[in-house]
Amino acid sequence: MEKIVFNPSEKPTVGIEVEAQLVDNSSGDLVNIAEGIIKQYSNEDRVKHELYLSTVEITSSPLMNTNDTYKELSSIFKKVLEIANKENAGLISAGSHPFAMYEDQVITDVNPRYEEFADKYGWAVRRLLTFGMHVHVGIDSKEKAIAIHDEIRKYLPLFLALSASSPFWRGKDTELYCARLSVFQGLPNTGLPEPYYEWSQYEQSLQTLVKAGVIKPDVGYRQVWKDVRIHPEYGTVETRIADSMPSLVETIAVATLIQALVIKIGRDWEDGVLKEPDPNWLIERNRWAAIKEGLNAKFITGIDGNTEPIVDVIKNLASELSDIGEELGSINRLNFVNNILDESPLVDTMREIYQESSLVELVKELQKKLFNSLNEDN
DSSP states (O other): OOOOOOOOOSSOOEEEEEEEEEEETTTOOBOOOHHHHHHHHOOTTTEEEOSBTTEEEEEOOOBSOHHHHHHHHHHHHHHHHHHHHTTTEEEEOSSBOSSOOGGGOOBOOSSHHHHHHHHHHTHHHHTOOBOEEEEEEEOSOHHHHHHHHHHHGGGHHHHHHHHOOBOEETTEEOSOSBOHHHHHTTSSSEEOOOOOOSHHHHHHHHHHHHHTTSSOSSSGGGGOEESEEEETTTTEEEEEEEEOOSOHHHHHHHHHHHHHHHHHHHHHHHTTOOOOOOOHHHHHHHHHHHHHHGGGOEEEOSTTOOEEEHHHHHHHHHHHTHHHHHHHTOHHHHHHHHHHHHSOOHHHHHHHHHHHSOHHHHHHHHHHHHHHTTOTTO
């Protein structure tokens, strides 16, 4: 494998990828109609295929101000909904579908890599009926990308707790707030990454996997699906831990939090004030707490073992980043993080709807939540 080239980004732009679910308006079940929708939309930079034809990936352009990102994504979602409605279908955005079965899904055949992927990993891939949100932030050097990658690891459980929306799996309550990660990490090259410390160590990790035949030499870094990863082609650090979120407004709030945090970490690195990255065992424990309890979790703040409610940790972080939010012109989006924290956790509400009605009704409520979040007043 040749040396990995990092294409630096001039500015810390943010780009969002949302894996959205195509659902039947009557039954609430997934429908395998992505191919027709993507053809009608006719811009695969913005609406793309995923593993299954019951999924579309909706992506934004790299932009500095997430108010602009909201406008762009809202427009895309509306157009996709308009196309889907012709097929009596709609969209929901959540980390899992409440009751759909992976056996009923059709693998996308427009690109042979999906079938190859399924053939190589078998059941671990075929059960991969999960839906995530990925946030890219532009970085201007590979050395800074390494520093940000290593430091942001400890904040990943916060993003997961904010986004957790996958308590149900195959019609059952998993008693988790995020079942998605428990399914997804059945694949290799997933989960929490180790810190790299230096670009050479990152490069070596990929070169080793290529030589061992685990990943392909031309797209090796794309076959490492960690909770956060460096994307050399785009010149970004990409957080991948979050569930797809039912509300676009809330999606934008979390993406703004991530963008502002990346900028802060980058400045701290430039000023030489970053400390050693937190150990994996500590982050793993906080990660599990977010998986199990979402925004009700306790967060271990350091190796002294002290804990705080994860909600308080997030509030303090958002406050700390407010000056950067002002600089970006998106403080309104950053402030909306507090709105998420002030409401009852989404998963608790999802369970209430299920207990009082049904999972089909839950799908309909998720459709409404997404649709209402596309309003121009948001």
